[in-house]
Amino acid sequence: MTVERGIERRERRRHDARGVAVSAPELDELAVEAPLEIRLSGEPLATTMRSPGDDPALVLGFLLAEGIVSAADQVGTIAHCGSPEDEGYGNVVEVTPGPGFAFDPDRTGATRRGTLVTASCGVCGRASIDDLLARLPERVPTPPLSASVLAAAPSALAAEQPSFARTGSVHAAAALRADGSVLALAEDVGRHNAVDKVVGRLLRESRLPEAAILTVSGRVSFEIVQKAAVAGIGAVAAVSGPTTLAVDLAERVGIVLAGFVRSQGMNVYSHADRLES
Numbered sequence: 001m002t003v004e005r006g007i008e009r010r011e012r013r014r015h016d017a018r019g020v021a022v023s024a025p026e027l028d029e030l031a032v033e034a035p036l037e038i039r040l041s042g043e044p045l046a047t048t049m050r051s052p053g054d055d056p057a058l059v060l061g062f063l064l065a066e067g068i069v070s071a072a073d074q075v076g077t078i079a080h081c082g083s084p085e086d087e088g089y090g091n092v093v094e095v096t097p098g099p100g101f102a103f104d105p106d107r108t109g110a111t112r113r114g115t116l117v118t119a120s121c122g123v124c125g126r127a128s129i130d131d132l133l134a135r136l137p138e139r140v141p142t143p144p145l146s147a148s149v150l151a152a153a154p155s156a157l158a159a160e161q162p163s164f165a166r167t168g169s170v171h172a173a174a175a176l177r178a179d180g181s182v183l184a185l186a187e188d189v190g191r192h193n194a195v196d197k198v199v200g201r202l203l204r205e206s207r208l209p210e211a212a213i214l215t216v217s218g219r220v221s222f223e224i225v226q227k228a229a230v231a232g233i234g235a236v237a238a239v240s241g242p243t244t245l246a247v248d249l250a251e252r253v254g255i256v257l258a259g260f261v262r263s264q265g266m267n268v269y270s271h272a273d274r275l276e277s
Helices: 055-065 105-111 129-133 147-152 155-159 162-167 191-204 222-231 244-253
Strands: 007-012 026-031 034-040 043-050 075-080 092-097 171-176 182-188 213-216 235-238 256-262 265-270
Touching (some): 007 162, 034 055, 043 055, 043 105, 055 092, 155 171, 171 191, 182 191, 191 213, 191 222, 222 235, 244 265
Parallel strands (some): 034 092, 235 256
Antiparallel strands (some): 075 092, 171 182, 256 265
């Protein structure tokens, strides 16, 4: 995992609770947040705030979640625009369709946003939630899962978060097999971006069908469950709690949703009957 590209240093000074400086100025490591504009065949599609690194996987996962593609071979190239010496290089990617495939203008039109997508808001600017629901499977295949494996899922995040260890300001997501082994893990300033990177990597490597659990740091929003549903991942485990829409969607599409997952237990909000002791 590339760490340095997503970390920069800024000067800071430590103060006590009274506001009195208790240290000399020194450098602190911060997570980089930078815009990424996604273009399809030259036309702007969306701009998201993300941690630089593995942009092609992020874009591929994003396009899958948006219903613009359903397979990796429907994308020809994902390349940064311009030259490395250009100012701002790396913040615009051009996506071309794969051989014999054309991007559906209705799908791209529904995805296109008129406002910036922040690191904490992936659905902002969407015409309606109904548009998202219309593109979801009626039911995500969810084989029985071990409750102990689901409860241990977030420990995979704690074991491999180098950027978080250095900055304390990024999220993480990981896809796991049914036996708890990790398929892919990614960090990003946005939870939804971390999920897109994970899904994009697995889609690119033809390993998405192996994913049984998606685990995320922080809370579970509607969009996290939506991305899991589109990817065909039947369980979501989170360190924090879910939102009401996340629970409603998980119940609707057959996803096991667990929140506040700790070593001593977890809260299961949907389809607990799928869990085996």
